[in-house]
Amino acid sequence: MEYFEVGTKKDILYWSKRLYQKGMTPSTSGNISVRTKDGILISASGVCLNDMDEDDIVLIDFDGNVLDGKKKPSSEKFLHTQIYDLRDDINAIIHSHCPYITAFACSNRIMQEPIMAEFVLYFNKIPIAKYHLPSSMQLAIETVEYFKISDTVLMQNHGVVSGADTLQEVFYTLESLRAYSETYFGTQVLGGAKKLSRKHIKEIMSLKK
Numbered sequence: 001m002e003y004f005e006v007g008t009k010k011d012i013l014y015w016s017k018r019l020y021q022k023g024m025t026p027s028t029s030g031n032i033s034v035r036t037k038d039g040i041l042i043s044a045s046g047v048c049l050n051d052m053d054e055d056d057i058v059l060i061d062f063d064g065n066v067l068d069g070k071k072k073p074s075s076e077k078f079l080h081t082q083i084y085d086l087r088d089d090i091n092a093i094i095h096s097h098c099p100y101i102t103a104f105a106c107s108n109r110i111m112q113e114p115i116m117a118e119f120v121l122y123f124n125k126i127p128i129a130k131y132h133l134p135s136s137m138q139l140a141i142e143t144v145e146y147f148k149i150s151d152t153v154l155m156q157n158h159g160v161v162s163g164a165d166t167l168q169e170v171f172y173t174l175e176s177l178r179a180y181s182e183t184y185f186g187t188q189v190l191g192g193a194k195k196l197s198r199k200h201i202k203e204i205m206s207l208k209k
């Protein structure tokens with residue numbers, strides 16, 4: 001794996017490419033940030049995550065003001081600042097319009113079907129925050145409420161946002177959720193999934209101990 005220090009511009013560029021190449025951030029959608037000792041490093045507005053360079057990453061403070069960089073920060077900057085404000089344990093955030101995951105958000109479907117042991121063990125349930133205008137403070141406030149109970153939140157008619165200590169962890173979370181979503185859609189074509197029983201779910205949960 002490429003060497004870079006976690007929480008740097010290089011860290012952001014590496015995972016941005018991985019996100020785009022996995023189809024998680026089509027076109028110029030999606031945004032990505034890390035918390036640093038000086039503020040928040042966040043992708044600029046309107047850039048494709050696959051084509052960014054270091055100049056497309058802006059340093060902002062926790063109110064969303066630009067501290068360093070010539071570009072305009074992501075229009076969803078308040079989503080990021082509000083999450084960092086609430087959760088001291090989150091140091092990296094990715095917002096994605098991954099079509100498979102977003103399909104759940106657009107159908108107003110909480111991800112909670114116990115059809116895969118891995119999903120039950122690691123996620124169990126991904127809540128949905130109510131729709132508000134993209135980029136608005138209301139959207140940030142509404143979505144952040146769910147970060148009191150979850151590290152990942154679907155955003156109705158919009159996408160998904162997830163946070164963790166590092167971008168690598170957030171990427172793996174989104175990749176797992178995408179795999180779950182694709183599997184779910186596959187089962188619909190095949191006539192519907194067989195759900196895990198309560199007994200099976202209990203056994204799976206015991207693996208956590």
Ligand SMILES: [Zn+2]
Nearest residue numbers: 030134158159
């Ligand atoms: Zn968005």
